[in-house]
Amino acid sequence: MKKIVILGGGTGGVVVATRLSKYLHQEIISEKVKIFLVDKNKNHEFRPSYLWVATGNKKSRRYIKTT
Numbered sequence: 001m002k003k004i005v006i007l008g009g010g011t012g013g014v015v016v017a018t019r020l021s022k023y024l025h026q027e028i029i030s031e032k033v034k035i036f037l038v039d040k041n042k043n044h045e046f047r048p049s050y051l052w053v054a055t056g057n058k059k060s061r062r063y064i065k066t067t
């Protein structure tokens with residue numbers, strides 16, 4: 001089995017992991033490939049949305065996902 005490690009689960013890491021998992025879907029299903037997304041934090045924050053948090057329009061918990 002081939003292992004792909006993506007370092008950093010920010011915006012770029014999540015985009016790469018999503019695209020790779022779609023592109024390698026068959027290989028993942030047949031267990032020829034496994035993708036690991038590694039981050040030092042357990043929370044993923046969608047930072048552009050903090051503009052709405054700063055203006056008081058949205059709560060920050062809406063934009064933070066815990067893995």
Ligand SMILES: Cc1cc2nc3c(=O)[nH]c(=O)nc-3n(C[C@H](O)[C@H](O)[C@H](O)COP(=O)(O)OP(=O)(O)OC[C@H]3O[C@@H](n4cnc5c(N)ncnc54)[C@H](O)[C@@H]3O)c2cc1C
Nearest residue numbers: 007008009010011012013038039040041047048049050051
């Ligand atoms: C208020 C605000 C508004 C924004 N608006 C926009 C917008 O409208 N459009 C736009 O395109 N961009 C916007 N951005 C910028 C955008 O959020 C960043 O450009 C983007 O998040 C960068 O993605 P990245 O994956 O390179 O880095 P990050 O999203 O910062 O991800 C890096 C990840 O690596 C992890 N990491 C770092 N060091 C280590 C380590 N040693 N070991 C393990 N993990 C590690 C971090 O924990 C982090 O999760 C905005 C940013 C802010 C703050």
